[in-house]
Amino acid sequence: MTILVTGATGFVGQHVVEHLLATDSIRVIATARTEPSAGKTAGLSKVEFVPFDISTDWGDTDLFTYFGKPDAVIHLAWPGLPDYKSLAHIDTYWLQHYRFLTNLITNGLTNLTVTGTCLEYGLQSGCLSEDAPTQPTTAYGLAKDSLRKALELFIKNRTVSFKWVRLFYMFGKGQNPKSLLAQVEAAALRNEPVFNMSKGEQLRDYLPVTDVAKILIQTSLQQRITGIVNCCSGQPISVRALVERFMRENRYTMTLNLGYYPYPDYEPLAFWGDHRKLLNLLSNHD
Amino acid sequence: MTILVTGATGFVGQHVVEHLLATDSIRVIATARTEPSAGKTAGLSKVEFVPFDISTDWGDTDLFTYFGKPDAVIHLAWPGLPDYKSLAHIDTYWLQHYRFLTNLITNGLTNLTVTGTCLEYGLQSGCLSEDAPTQPTTAYGLAKDSLRKALELFIKNRTVSFKWVRLFYMFGKGQNPKSLLAQVEAAALRNEPVFNMSKGEQLRDYLPVTDVAKILIQTSLQQRITGIVNCCSGQPISVRALVERFMRENRYTMTLNLGYYPYPDYEPLAFWGDHRKLLNLLSNHD
Known part of the structure; x- marks a missing residue:
């Protein structure tokens, strides 16, 4: 099978590509705005790279065909980070990404994994489960939240396995x-x-980015999995x-x-992800 | 003072213009895509009418100056209704309206009243208060919900009295x-x-449209009022x-x-608005 990874030169993207290369029988197509620089992980040099800038006007191009009709897409691309408060997330990026992803679906994509963010939960404290109503307080959180809800409406009456993997904190x-x-x-x-x-x-809830990459791949590979999944340690x-x-x-x-810097104003003092759905997902295989 | 009413030829807009004419000392500027037809209420013929189509590309035009620097705006315009499920609400209308309203604010507007919808609440039942997390399930509800949240972020650190009047059901x-x-x-x-x-x-929660018009005007006139207000009977x-x-x-x-038609799938069987905030607003005057 073929998997398209967008944002492939980013922090998470490089690890996803690296781990996909370690699996058998998956052909990887990687994309990002510009060719990976020499300093990026070796994985990117071993896969087919198709540069693409989501912010350009692609007109009527069938992007699904453009990217070789992949069996699944792992959509990691998102610009403007880590400035979570920039209004460009709302007035510019979100519509570009909505149009990009709905173009792929309209033209035949049936398996889509998109990364969300724990900032969709906003200032809610404690253990956050996927079915908690979202209450984003940042432009980035709102843009991602709106993107997910809009895609959920878009795929109604379409046969698409749509997974929304909500990232918490990562290091690596x-x-x-x-x-x-x-x-x-x-x-x-x-x-x-x-x-x-x-x-x-x-x-906070931290995972090594290598675990995040594995979770994204396993989620993508399971056609039956749909909906929101917290990508978190639960600890x-x-x-x-x-x-x-x-x-x-x-x-x-x-x-x-300690105490040299203040706490950020857009995060509660204590929150972490409910990882029960993730554990259930990881223990199941198609 | 001067109030700009958008969507002035619509159902609610005609009544708002009519009631504004009955108040002293308010100059009314009305706008809509096209000049009002002869069949519209008499009020529209007595006010300054400035045609404007929000879906056009207005470039760098300062719309606040274009509309004569009104002291307040009551924004009722919204296309594509009553097709609540059309994805055009999400992928087209909402950004047009966000850009229209943020253009006005950027250029000097300090008092903005926008109509929301009870469809922002989605499938929640019972008595719905303004602080309930929104959970829209229609494209229209999601577009309005996203517009409100985006405007809330936009006006942070700006001095704007921003009121979001959530309409329930109306007749008249x-x-x-x-x-x-x-x-x-x-x-x-x-x-x-x-x-x-x-x-x-x-x-359901119904109000005569004449009451809705009065509520919108009274909300607009109170500079101190901000945030969401259910426009409802509470009954x-x-x-x-x-x-x-x-x-x-x-x-x-x-x-x-009875029973000839099924119930719509996008509404719960029983819901109505909590009208305590509205009552409090109506009993206060600047």
Whole structure:
């Protein structure tokens, strides 16, 4: 079978491509705005790469045929991150992605996996399950939430296996240099004695990006799976404990300057994903 | 003061213009896609009418100046109704209206009233209050819900009195000929012996459109009022009782053929609005 991966040069995309290459009998087509740079993971050089910019006017092009009629699509592409508050998510990106995905479906795609975000839940605290009403408070969260709801209406009366994989927090190779653990690593490599961070008491739900990649692939491969799936550990961890664990594993010895930064205003202090649906999914195979 | 009314030739718009004319000291500017036809209410002929089509490309036009820098806007315009399921609400209309309204705000509008819909609540039953999470299941409900949420994000850090008036059901002069009471009236005037309808046991929340117009105006005039307001009676009435009351008032003597039509699939059997916020608003004056 053939799987198209969009956003293939991104943090998650590179790992998805890498893991797809390790499976037998799957042909991978990767796409992103521009050809992968030399610094990206080796996986991308081994697959067919079809550059495509979703923000261009593709007119009446049948994108499903353009991408070689893939059996499934894992749609990771989304621009403008990590600026979650930019209104461009709402007034520009979401419609481009809605049109891109509905073009694929209209022209024959029957298996679509799209990544959502825990920011769809907004400021709700505690253990969040997929059936909780979404209440996004960021432009990015609202754009993703609207995209999902619009696609759900679009696929009514169509035979499409549509999965919405709601990402929580991730870490791993290729992560944004501005993300927390990347900054810890960079500071340690610069031999800085102190690392400035928030109080670190906020509880979050983290997965290694390699696990996220495997979950996305397994979700995509199961035609029977539909609807929202939290992509999460189900285990809240304080950000301080996460950093301390990472430092122990890497034998970094900096002092944490806790409380240097305030908490972000768009996240509750404690939330994590209900992972029961995910566990059920992972224990089933087509 | 000057109030711009969009969708002024529509069912609600005509009544809003009519009632605004009855108030002193308010200059009314009315707009709609095309000049009002002769059959519309007399009010429209007494106000300044500025035709404008929101679906056109207005480029960089400052629409706030174009419409004479109104002190307040009552935005009633919305195309494509009553086809609540058309995906055009999502992929076309909502962005046009978002751009239209944010253009006005960017260029100086500080008082905006927009009509929402009880379809934002989706399939939730019972007495629905403004703070219930929305769960639209129709394209129209989703488009309005997304528009409200996007505007809420847009006006953050701006000084705008933004009111979202969620309409429930209405009846009155000028209503859509396909609406229930208009059909009852038409059948009676044709001297039909029998009127086909649904079982009529569904509970709904109805207001005369004249009351809706007054509520919209009073909401618009109060700069302090912001947020969502249910525009409703707070009193559920069965559709059968509504029809029977209307027939009594008009001395129609048809037999009701109950159960001829099925219930619509996009509405719960019983829901009505919590009108406490509205009552509070109506009892306060700036």
